[in-house]
Amino acid sequence: MDIIDNHINYVEFKAKNLEKIKKFYTTSFDWVFTDYGATYIAFSESGLQGGFEKTENEIVNGALVVLYHKNLDLIKNKINESGGKISKDIFSFPGGRRFHFIDPAGNELAVWSDN
Structure with missing residues (x-):
């Protein structure tokens, strides 16, 4: 799949x-995981790549949509x-590198680049 500027590329x-x-999504949906240390796991084979970040905080809105831009x-x-x-x-x-932003409605998203 080509990575295209301004398209949703990842969800966190x-x-x-x-x-x-990891056990839940592997057992339920056959997702494949890659560990990146003690605080992050990435998943594939889900239709859209993404990951889970470990947190000790209360999870209010646990999804972060990540767009790509070179x-x-x-x-x-x-x-x-x-x-x-x-x-x-x-x-x-x-x-790569990334940053997060808040849109005018108050939603937080991120943009990443492999450059």
């Missing part, structure tokens, strides 16, 4: 117990100019 959920959630600085500026607010500035992770 929160979970308190990664082993329990130029994070460009899309970050567009988001700011369009009335969005950056909630977590650009940071690196294994495989």
Whole structure:
């Protein structure tokens, strides 16, 4: 599958117990998981790739929709100019970089790049 700018590319959920959630989705839906340390697992074979981030906080809205854009600085500026607010500035992770933003309705999303 080609990675295309401005398309939803990934969805990220929160979970308190990664082993329990991994077992649930593997058993129920045959998802395949890759461990990235003690606080993150990625899944595939679900129709859309995604992951679970370990949290100790109460989970209110556990889904984070992640879009792709090859130029994070460009899309970050567009988001700011369009009335969005950056909630977590650009940071690196294994495989790329990303940032989070709040849309005008108050939804938090993220944009990532492998560049």
